[in-house]
Amino acid sequence: MSVKLKTKVALGGIFLFALLMLVGAVSFFYLNRITDEARGIIKDNYETLNYSRDMLKDMDELNGPDSLSAILRFEKNLRLQEDNITEPGEGERTVSLRQHFNLLKQVESTDSIQSLMRKDISSIMELNLRALNNKNLAAQASADNAKTIITVILTICLLLGVTFIVNFPSLVADPVARLTEGIKGVGARNYSERIHLNRKDEFGELANAFNTMAERLDEYEHSNLAKILFEKQRAEAVINSLKDASIGIDNKGMVLFANQEALQLLSLSNADILGRSQEEVKKQNDLFRFLVNEQNNIPFKIVVEGKENYFTKEIMELTHQDQKTGVVIVLKNITPFKELDVAKTNFIATVSHELKTPLASSDFSLKLLEDERIGTLTHEQKELVQNLKEDNKRLLRILSELLDMSQVESGKIQLTLQDTSATLLVEKAIAAVSAVAREKKIVVHMKKDEVGGEVYADAEKCAWVLNNFLTNAIRYSPEGQVIDVSIRPSGNQLEFSVRDFGKGIDPQYKEKIFDRYFRVPGSKEGTGLGLAICKEFIEAQGGKIGVESTPGEGSLFYFTLPLKE
DSSP states (O other): OOOOHHHHHHHHHHHHHHHHHHHHHHHHHHHHHHHHHHHHHIIIIIHHHHHHHHHHHHHHTTTSTTHHHHHHHHHHHHHHHHTTOOSTTHHHHHHHHHHHHHHHHHOSOOHHHHHHHHHHHHHHHHHHHHHHHHHHHHHHHHHHHHHHHHHHHHHHHHHHHHHHHHHHHHHHHHHHHHHHHHHHHHHTTOTTOOOOOOOOSHHHHHHHHHHHHHHHHHHHHHHHHHHHHHHHHHHHHHHHHOSSEEEEEETTSBEEEEOHHHHHHHTOOHHHHTTSBHHHHHHHOHHHHHHHHOOSOOOEEEEETTEEEEEEEEEEEEEETTEEEEEEEEEEEOHHHHHHHHHHHHHHHHHHHHHHHHHHHHHHHHHHHHOTTTOOOOHHHHHHHHHHHHHHHHHHHHHHHHHHHHHHHTTOOOOOOEEEEHHHHHHHHHHHHHHHHHHTTOEEEEOTTSOOOEEEEOHHHHHHHHHHHHHHHHHTSOTTOEEEEEEEEETTEEEEEEEEOSSOOOGGGGGGTTSTTOOOTTOOSOOSOHHHHHHHHHHHTTOOEEEEEETTTEEEEEEEEEBOO
């Protein structure tokens, strides 16, 4: 008959509980016995000694003025003693004491009778003291005997309990350990692993189920191996046929695949990367580390066979049943587009530069037309000339911005960095826009309480940025408003800010305000290049640029520049 594991555990618990109950019952029995003996000593003998002591005290007062009260108290204690006779011979002494006491109450001369009564009381006390001593010795012997028995039983139970605790866990631990080893073997794809337990309980059933599972897995592995290998080869062929460099990484950081384009860019072989952790590959290959760590999609350059190539990175997440299983890093070669972009930039720079010459000549001719020495113009002709001058200025401004942008895009921003007074920089910018501000009755105010300093920057380009901020602030501020310009320390940099109280910028456009060619919907002027050029100029000098705005309350444009060292 097989005993289930649950039954074995229950029997083990009952066994431990029985040991505990045995020790408790024996201890309780002897403790109760000793308590009863001690209670008997107190009741049988100690109370009698108290009564005898009180009677002796009362006899000392029989000849005093309060003899009647002493007799009554003696009578009371004597009755109590008569109800507490417990020792052999104590009854005869008590009867004799009663007789003598009764005689005392009847005769006048009491000295001889009191002597006899004291003798009776002394005999009673002596009997109880002797009994008290004997009982005390008996109680000590009983306590020692109980201690011995309890110690023996406790030792036996302790040995049984320790033996049980040492041996019983192996009933569960040994099969679990063997099952764990078997599961680890199957996890390592060792499907020939088997567990042999000669048991009829739940562990035996589990071992049989495990063996059946391992056998089925072994059959499945061998029956599908050829198909899996075929599918693997086909997947590798598809991956290698991709024109874009592709690298696959699972959710544990292991590199699953890399096609030939990717291996060529990384200058690695299949053995150097496949099946290895990305952390290990990152330590050995700088380009792989850049591809894994860099999160933005900014185009980057890779030199391949002595030729510069430009790529963008795209990361695609692989999911299965709404769970991420890995990522694929795809590198797209944008070198042809980059070359076209460079050509476009050069073309814009060339055309812009070529157009500035005739526009400058046209502007000079318009100034000559305005000179009355050449001839007097009618009112209508003056308006036409003024319109032409405005168009020329707008075209020159657009061409200047295009030239600056082409300089930025080509990466050839030329900076003249020097120590520059921040206050002087702001004052020059305010002076440059003062005429335009007066036309709209706008006051440009620099806060006097701000502490300036010297910055290490290109004064011309920083003034250009401030002018751009101030021009935009004037353009979008109602007449009669105030524009605040301030300078304040910000760590090891100075922050320049321009605050207007115009209509402000919608939050959805704040992230795009510094993008090239972006214009806030509703704007009627500008090319969308000014703020983009401002950003490039400031960041090229190691500063930061930004905007804070609330619709209906105005905007604050700011940038930071490094302080003079």
